Structures are given as C-alpha cells and as structure tokens.
Amino acid sequence: MLLFRGRRERLGTAVRQAADTGFTVLDRRLPAAEAAKVLLRKAFPDHWSFLLGELALYSFVVLVLTGSWLTLFFDPGTREIVYHGSYTPLQGLPVSVAYDSTLHISFDVRGGLLVRQMHHWAALFFLSAIGVHLLRVFFTGAFRRPREINWMIGVTLFLLALLEGFCGYSLPDDLLSGTGLRTANSIVLSIPVAGTYLSYLFWGGSFPGHVLNGRLYILHVLFLPGALIALVAAHLVLVFYLKHTQWGGPGRTNRTVTGRPLFPHFTAKSTGLLCMVAGVMAVLGALAQINPVWEYGPYRADQVSTNAQPDWYVGFLEGALRLMPPWETRAAGHTVMWNVLLPAVVLPGLLFTLLYGYPVFERWVTGERGESHLCDRPRDNPTRTGLGVAAVVAYAVLLLAGGNDVVAFSFHLSVNALTWLLRVLVVLGPVAAFLATKRLCLALQTHERHVLEEGEETGVVRQSVYGGLEPQRAEVRIDRRYRFLVRDLPRPAPPPERAAPRRVRLRAALSRWYFARREELPTTPEQRRHIEEALAEPERRRS
Amino acid sequence: MRGERNLFTGVACFFLVTGALYGWWSDAEPAGTAALTVAFVMASVIAFFLGLAGHRGGERPEDRREGDIAERAGPVDFFPARSPYPPLTAVGTAICALGVVYGLWLFLLGFGVLASGVGGMCFQYVHRGEDS
Numbered sequence: 001m002l003l004f005r006g007r008r009e010r011l012g013t014a015v016r017q018a019a020d021t022g023f024t025v026l027d028r029r030l031p032a033a034e035a036a037k038v039l040l041r042k043a044f045p046d047h048w049s050f051l052l053g054e055l056a057l058y059s060f061v062v063l064v065l066t067g068s069w070l071t072l073f074f075d076p077g078t079r080e081i082v083y084h085g086s087y088t089p090l091q092g093l094p095v096s097v098a099y100d101s102t103l104h105i106s107f108d109v110r111g112g113l114l115v116r117q118m119h120h121w122a123a124l125f126f127l128s129a130i131g132v133h134l135l136r137v138f139f140t141g142a143f144r145r146p147r148e149i150n151w152m153i154g155v156t157l158f159l160l161a162l163l164e165g166f167c168g169y170s171l172p173d174d175l176l177s178g179t180g181l182r183t184a185n186s187i188v189l190s191i192p193v194a195g196t197y198l199s200y201l202f203w204g205g206s207f208p209g210h211v212l213n214g215r216l217y218i219l220h221v222l223f224l225p226g227a228l229i230a231l232v233a234a235h236l237v238l239v240f241y242l243k244h245t246q247w248g249g250p251g252r253t254n255r256t257v258t259g260r261p262l263f264p265h266f267t268a269k270s271t272g273l274l275c276m277v278a279g280v281m282a283v284l285g286a287l288a289q290i291n292p293v294w295e296y297g298p299y300r301a302d303q304v305s306t307n308a309q310p311d312w313y314v315g316f317l318e319g320a321l322r323l324m325p326p327w328e329t330r331a332a333g334h335t336v337m338w339n340v341l342l343p344a345v346v347l348p349g350l351l352f353t354l355l356y357g358y359p360v361f362e363r364w365v366t367g368e369r370g371e372s373h374l375c376d377r378p379r380d381n382p383t384r385t386g387l388g389v390a391a392v393v394a395y396a397v398l399l400l401a402g403g404n405d406v407v408a409f410s411f412h413l414s415v416n417a418l419t420w421l422l423r424v425l426v427v428l429g430p431v432a433a434f435l436a437t438k439r440l441c442l443a444l445q446t447h448e449r450h451v452l453e454e455g456e457e458t459g460v461v462r463q464s465v466y467g468g469l470e471p472q473r474a475e476v477r478i479d480r481r482y483r484f485l486v487r488d489l490p491r492p493a494p495p496p497e498r499a500a501p502r503r504v505r506l507r508a509a510l511s512r513w514y515f516a517r518r519e520e521l522p523t524t525p526e527q528r529r530h531i532e533e534a535l536a537e538p539e540r541r542r543s
Numbered sequence: 544m545r546g547e548r549n550l551f552t553g554v555a556c557f558f559l560v561t562g563a564l565y566g567w568w569s570d571a572e573p574a575g576t577a578a579l580t581v582a583f584v585m586a587s588v589i590a591f592f593l594g595l596a597g598h599r600g601g602e603r604p605e606d607r608r609e610g611d612i613a614e615r616a617g618p619v620d621f622f623p624a625r626s627p628y629p630p631l632t633a634v635g636t637a638i639c640a641l642g643v644v645y646g647l648w649l650f651l652l653g654f655g656v657l658a659s660g661v662g663g664m665c666f667q668y669v670h671r672g673e674d675s
Contacts, residue, residue, distance in 0.1 A: 410645055457624035459668070467612040471624060 043259035044266040045244045049136050054270060056129035058277040059122045060232065064225065066119040067168075073109050075101040076171055076217035078210045087294050095298040098213055102172040102293055118285030123165050125281065127313040130158050138358075138388050141376035142245040145369075148359040150238040155355045157231050160224055162313055167220035169311055172291075173213060178299025179308050182207065183321070183344075190340035208301050248374045248486040249479055253534040257373065309403055319401030320347050323423050354391075365510045366490045370537035380487045382441035383514045389437040390430035397426045438517075445519035448484045451476055452522055485521055486534045492516045544597030545606060551590035558583035626667055632660030 026032045044050075077097030083090045085100065086107050095103075105112035134154065137143055143151035166184075170177045185207045189195040204211035243257045252258050260266050284290075296305055310318050320343030327338040362384065363369075378385040400407065401422045408415035455473035462470055476484075493511035496504050523531070562579035569575060597606075604610035635657025642650025 459621050459624050459671070461619045461622050463615050463617060463619050465613040465616040467615065469619065472618070 040263040042262045043257055044262060045246055045259045047247055051273060052129060052133040052136050054273055055277060056126060056133055058274045059126040059129055062122040062278050062281050063126055066115050069115050070119060071221055073105045076213045078213050096173045098171060098173040099298045114285050117290050118281045120290045121284040122281045124311060127161055127165060130161055139378045139385060143359045144372040146242055146371050150235060151359050152356055153231055153235050159352060160228050164224040165311060165313055167216045170216055172293045173299050174293035175296040175299050175303060175305050176308055179304050180310055186340055187344040190337040191345060192336050245373055245375050250482055254373050255536060255538040307406060315402035316395050316398040317344055319398035322404055323401045323426060365514055367493060374488060379441040379444040380489060382438040385441050386434040386438040390434040393433040394426060394430045397422055397429050442517060449519050449521050452484060485523060485527060486531050488535050489518055490515050544593045548590055548593040548597060551586050551593060555583055555586035555590055558586055623668060628660050628663035628667060632657060635660045
C-alpha cells in the first residue's frame, strides 16, 4: 500500500509540473491567463429552465457532426438512374441520384442508417428545444432591456433552423419530400404578381426541374449552417456579455448576478448534458425508425402518397393551408390565391413580425424603464402570459389541423366536421385561452396574498374542542416570501388628457390593459425598502 | 373504526350478493358483472383498510357511546392542502381508457400521464417534516 501511495504521489507531482509547464508555454504565446481569469470564474445559472437553450445548442452540435459525416456519402443530383442497390423491392426502378444515394447511405454504408436517423431525430429535437427555449424567454420576460437584440438573434436562429430543416427534409427526393416541394412551389406561386417569376427563378423553369435540389443542398450544408454557427456564436457572446437573467431570491437581485462558476461546476454539468443529448439521439436513431424513404418511393410529379405530413415544425403551416377556405379573387387577368397566400405567406410573415417586434412593442407600452435582469414570474405579468398562451393555443390548433386526416382516421371522425371544428377553434381558442390565462394568473396572485396574510397550510388538520376541523398554518418560508414579494410590476400610464394625440391615448389604453389589474400584496415598510433595493437598476459599467 | 368497518363490510356484502345474483340471472353478462365485482372488491379493500387502521390506532372517543366531542380535540392527521396529482391521475386514467378504444399509441401516452400522476401522489410529501 505504502509503495503504491508513493508512486501515486510522484505521478501527481509529475502531472502538476506538466500542467504548469504547459500553461506557461501557452501563456507566453496566447492570452491564456487573462482569458482564464475572466472565463473560469464566470457565473452560470443552475435553474433547470436555463438548460433549454443548451439543449438546442447540443442538438445542433450533434446535427453538425452527423451532417458532416452524411456529406461524405450524399449526392444531391437529379439525374435519373436505375436503382441497383441492396433494397430488393426497389430494384430496377428509375430513381434520381439523390434518392439512390440516400438508399445507399441507409442500406450499404456501415452505420449509415444510424447516423441518418440520428441526424433526423436531432433536427426534430433541435427545433423543439428552440421552441421551448423561446417560450421560456418569452414568459419570464428575459427579452427585456438590455437583451432585445439577443432576442432578435434568437428569433433569426429559429427562422434559419426552420429553413435548414425544410431544405434537409427535401434533399432525399422521395415521394414525401417531393410533395413538400410541390407545396412550397404553390406557396411561391401564390405571391401576387411576383410569384411566377420567383418560381421560375428558384426552380430554374417549371416544377420540378433539375436545379433546385443542388441549390437546396448548398443552402443546407453551407449557407444556412454557416449563418447558424455565426449567429449561435453571436448569441452566446451576447449572453456572456449581458450575463444571464435569474430568478429572484435572497442574494439574487437586479444588480448582482449569481450562479455556479464555469469551472468546474458548469463545465461538468454542461458536458454531461451534451453527452446525454448525444446519447438520447443515438438511442432514438438506433431504435426508432424515422423518415423511411424506401417505403415512400422515389418522387414522381404525378403521384402523391396519402397520410403525407411534413416534419412537426412545418406542421402549423400545413395545418393553416388545410383550414383555409378555398378563396380566390380574379382581377385584371390575374388570380390571387387567398387560400395559399394567407396561410402560407402572410401567416408565417405575421408570426415572425410579431416575434421580432414584441420586445419593442412591450417596451413602448411599458414606457421608459431601466434594465431588467430578474426573471418575471409569468403570473406577475398576466397580459403577456395570456398573449403567449393564446399564441401557443393557436399554434397547437394549426399543428393539429396539419394532421386532420390522421386524426379523423384514428378517431373515426368525419374529416369535414373536424376541419370545421378546428376552423372555429383557431379563431375562438386563442381568445378563450387569453381570458382564462389572465384570470388564472390573477387568481394565483390572490392565492399568494392569502398565503402571506394567513400563513401556509402545513397539511396538518386539527380538531377544536367544539369539533370544528381546521387546517394548521405556519409562517411562510423566507425564500417563498421573497419570491412572492420581489416582483417588478410596472405602473399603468396615467390617463391621458382629452386633447392628447391618438398615439398617446392608445399607449395609455394598452398600458392600462397590461398593468392595471394586479393583486396588491401586504408588505411592511422594511420589506418595501428591501424590495426596492432588490429591484434597483445596476450602475453603468465605466470603461 | 369498528363502525366504519362494519358499514363498508355491509356494502361489500351487498355487492357480493347482487353481483352473484346478477351473474346468475344474466348468464354472466360481462359489463354488469364486472362492474359489480369491482364494486365488491373496492368496498372490501376499504373495509379491510378501516379494520387495519382501527386495529393499529386503538380506540377513539367516537368509538365509545359515552365519548365527548371535546375529547377528540387536537391534531387529526396529515391531509395534503392541495395537490395537482389526483386530477392528473384522473386525466391519465381517462386517456388510458380511450387508448383501449383507439389504439396502443394513445394508451402508452396515457400510461405516461398516469404514471407521473401516481408517482406524484406517492412522492409529493415524502420529505415532509424532514427539514424546517
């Protein structure tokens, strides 16, 4: 034992010396010490809701790695050849080079199917993680000053990820993705006046043509990933520079950022998360079949398969297309296809305009305020939360409508009745969701006031000498009381004068709509002083 | 808990008799027989639990004829003040039942919801009284 211990100590000393020397060598040539001083002790949040963005990041890492591997074998050509691979049902069928190489990857390249399926699963997961991360940031108000620009970068990432996903989905040139491109083609054609020219430009002639797949391939493996990587880097640099937001709590105020240091806590945790994401993707890729293009067959412009659904993140557009009534207008020798233009061009345009513009809009309504580094609890801003939930409900109805044929088939319903039900729901659902959510948020605030006034129910029930049953109550725990009381509620704008311009009156009305309803919580003067301190704005950093 | 136990034993006996007669006269019609059998089993479980609890907890003032209300004063027991898990369990059960009708995929989804509801009910107050 003693002998071994001596050897271990000698080994330890040697390792330490090697590390010292290595660091000196690096530091003489690179800004290693400066970087380490800033980076290693940098605080990172440890609440689970802050890991959602990391999930997106790590699934993107998996996407880049698996995607790079797939480029070694994939050929996006549209030249027609005869299939002679090892999948017998398709033997001798005329297929495109792209479809042939997808089958080649799936059946003849070692590990090809696994990596292909991992890539597809990771893409679905990437978009889901982005969506959930976006919702987290929205509902906690983490987009407020100074993070508006980072929000916009994030929305751009979302948009690019959608495009990237659609391009990748279209590449194998199978019957399903070809149907998707046919839809995309009609969407482009629906743009008034410019549509036919744009379609001619993208497809290099009439649909399907031979140039689009090559263009999509370059977009998918070069331009979009390049833009994604650059914007992800900018996103992270801004998170570094602006610091993360945090939930309020003792010691966590608007001026002090707390968290775990980058090294070793955050590094260990985050590496673990990366490994878990990669592992889950590998397990899904190995066990769960996805996009079996050999079952769909090669694309032919005169064929459509039933039960054709896009990947889930494009499903809301598909749903909007299916719900839209068949409206058309003929004017001056042109046909305006409202049935495609509104759901597939105007709707996504509106969605992204709202996403980009929301922080600016809310700031305009709120009026001039300082920086916000503490997360809002969704219940403390009922109108914003209500709007968010309304948007989620509208999205969910559209997504459901994207599978209306499958839903009708599975539940033995009439597809027409279902479509009409969803048409009504997509209009009324969000309104009902908004009202219910706002009401619920206020109810939660009321509950907190009750808890503060009467104490928390411990669950122990006591019986009095008269036989009455009463819950036992206890003092609210300090961290809970802090969470209830430290909240940053803007005051509604004062009512404007009669002669005020319409813009000012509109702003005042919106401000009242946002901030007038609230539950006042009982506070002592000392608590009010503490709250004010916790919410005080940080001082500007002098450079 | 003798009174409560006897009450539920009576209920169980009622369902046993009606179930047996119903099964006899209806040639074991599946739906009704199953419902009455399940009702019998559930009543028996409650009766068994009450008997066991009475055995463990000993005699209470309300078990005695001359017991006073004031004797009962003091802490009764722990009852969770509020919990989201019973409704979640109910939703899970409903989805599972729909899954039996419409397909395995829905049943599995429902099973996930049901499992989280049951898990939550079991473990929500596991650490009660350990800190603070």
